[in-house]
Amino acid sequence: MSAISKSHSPVYEHAQQVLPGGTFGNTGADLIIREGRGSRVWDEDGNEYVDYLIGSGPMIVGHNHPEVTAAVQAQLQLGTTFFANNRQGVELAQAIIDAVPCAEKVRYASTGSEADAFAMRLVRAYTGRDKILKFEGGYHGYSDYGLMSTTPKKPGNTVHAIPDSAGIPRNVSENMVVAPYNDTAAVESLIREHKGQIAAVFMEPFQRIIPPRPGFLEDMREITRKNDMLLVFDEVVTGFRLGYGGAQEYYGVVPDVCTLGKAIGGGFPLSAIAGRDDIMAMFDRTRSGADRFVPQVGTLSGNPIAAAAGIATLEILKRPESFKTLFATGERLKNGLAERLARSGIEGQVVGVPTLFDVVFAGGEVRNYRDTLRGDAARMAQFNTLLRERGILKGENKYYISLTLTEADIQQTLDAWDDALAAMARG
């Protein structure tokens, strides 16, 4: 396989001319995917990869799954968007309510970022409070409020929210309170300090690849109840990935509201806010009253093509063997990586759950964002590059497991890990 620093495809040169930095912003300019089928993708240079990027999560049942493709093709004959209620969107809402413990009502948007931004506004409207407590390192999309202290390079005092992007007004950080993940005492102390001002604890229940320590989610549930605050789980990644009912089912802690994205659109742009009926009523002027009403519209919200793809995806995931397979495959790979890493003598550990994990090249416990900063970033980049050269495609910090991984894919991945770690150990 060729080196991957520069694609030889004319698309690469064209992208340099028409895109800032030659990219859409998601990955490096060198990665130009031509096609995906099942567990594999092909780039414009004809290189073939076992795919652990899977569109950054949505393609959990594999690329071009025949059932999803058929559902989309059937809907295409009937039209592509209406800006009105449609049968597919209503049926998908029912499937979400049936699956996700906190979901009594569902509202759609198109991306996870939008769902998170609307959910923040929703909990502010419901409680009449402006502040939101989030965790350092947690990602809640690209809105001004979402993009706070997600990847601070020089984290100072956690309590002070640091914008992750230029162009965010300075006063936005005044309404975001930032705590270290997995630290109940810090959360309690911040809530005391901002008493009566915080609308919600807004969190990834499983933050990036870091699991909650036992009891942490239960603590957040109890503390928010005691302080008349809401608990929001951002399940854009974990929804229909940690289990059919998401992280709230997997860990047995039910929030008041959650956000969903990725898997529920089956590879098309669709996201949702789902939650308790009395909170979701803020989206309904007849129940909220004019003062508390949160208008929520979007040209493509509840798009029927995306909803049809989502329904077909959830139907596949709902089959009892689906999550058994996802977890069995993931377990084998996660353990296989941990064993190989230990054998290599390189300092590091595998962090995560079977369906979503990665290596952190650092010793010691990894409980929060600051612990991940101890990880050797150069080593991580080198490992990812060596794997790409061996036909393994993944994101910077995640292996997303998909349902269509085959025995040959698993074997190729295990061999690539062996080979890449050996190359790294040699220096």
Ligand SMILES: Cc1ncc(COP(=O)(O)O)c(C=O)c1O
């Ligand atoms: C936890 C979490 N929330 C929100 C988002 C934003 O979703 P989107 O990229 O669809 O806007 C992401 C994206 O990866 C995410 O990981």
